[in-house]
Amino acid sequence: MARQHYDKPTRALLKDMLLTWGLKPGQVFTTSRAVEWFAKNYPLLKPGSIRAHLVQAATNDRSRLHHSATNETDDLLFKVDSGQYRLYEPGKDPAPIHEMVVGDVARQEADAAVDEEQEDEEAAPGSSEFLLEKDLQRYLAENLECIEPGLRLYEDEGIRGIEFEAGGGRRIDILALDQSNAFVVLELKVSRGYDRVVGQLLRYMNWVRRELAEPRQRVRGIIVCRLISEDLKLACASIRDVELCEYKLSVTVYKVPQLELPN
Template identity: 80%
Template sequence: MAKTIYDKPTRALLKDMLAAWDLKPGQVFTSSRAVEWFSTNYPKLKPVTIRAHLVQASTNDKNRLHHPSTNETDDILFKVDTGQYRLYEAGKDPSPIHELVQGDVERQEQQVAADTEEGEADEPLAGSSEFLLEKDLQRYLVENLECIEPGLRLYEEEDIRGVEFEAGSGRRIDILAVDRNNSLIVLELKVSRGYDRVVGQLLRYMNWVRKEVADPGQRVRGIIICRTMSEDLRLACASIRDVELCEYRLSVTVSKVPALELPS
């Protein structure tokens, strides 16, 4: 469990907030009101952390599945609209979302469609040196961040992890990490070839992190990781401070196992 800033974790403080408001069934409140309450009572918690916990507590928000610590104790809210919530009513509201549909087919299809837009994705061949899906690359890097640079670790605060990290307006950062100097690192992943259009996306995420997540004076860096870099992407990043480019390689070795000798 991630280290908590206060004596109670944020998910428990969220319940304290609802109790203090004494909400009645059907009464709607906004995320802004929640952020204001925490700002008054627990000012060390960032607004982005509060909003992430509202998502985690919303039984009908599929984005809660991006938070692996979500469980039945978080089934307390129902999302009415963007930034609007009410108390969850068991037996009246749909059952809480607790797991992905097997294979998460819809998400994979959307990812494939995005990767193949304008013919940017190359079809992986048998024995290819690239991951089939961006999700596979993401999962591998989350578990092996030090292969990018020593001391790199996943961002974690109040049970919120830096995987598919919500960055406002429905956007999500592939991986948000922290380096050994406590700088925040925005990782943007492309499973195949990287093109220059990704630069604008990365810079938007970096500046959002500077505005919403970083402490005063905390450095924010960006890293683009893909199988191969286009020359346009290399040129676009040539003079951008705090942006680095990395290419990944997969390697599989197959060795024959000697036949077992059986008695004749």
């Protein structure tokens, strides 16, 4: 887990920012304004961390549920649009999202799809392929060492590297750290991996370099697909910090002994 740079945790500093601004109900501010305020007052905090804490504080952003430390004290903001927030107004706004219910995962991706450029091979929200991708994401996030020894999920003051906000409504499937403390960006595809996914991964890797990584901290990328296409292998052949992985699913069926009923 990342160390705390200041006497107060970032979520408390976020509250200080809102008090300093003296926002009125309905007054909208942008992510950029928040990042600039932190850069001026708390320069050791990375812009990517600030963005993640805004997500955690947004009562209507379902991605806040990926951060296990989220609770009622984080119910501060209402997300108006991509990169735009206002103060949360109890009684007027919908109740804060504190738990995931059936169907919410699909709706979350549908909302995000409005802001994010979708790749041609993206699974449609709510489809069986999409749900399988979410299952794969959850499994790998909890079992990263099956990809490589020492790989662990990125965490920063309760912010976890699952569906990690990467600006413009885009989200990194899994953000991790390896044994040498290098960032590892994982992009997951349940079907074939095409060469178009390389651009998506490189965009995320460079975002992490700019917004999260320390100077000279390495950033790597891993694409995980059911089947790696020849085009994808060729596209990645000369990219040193990108690796390719295929996964296999297996199901074992056991017979259950027949229940013996009395005569």
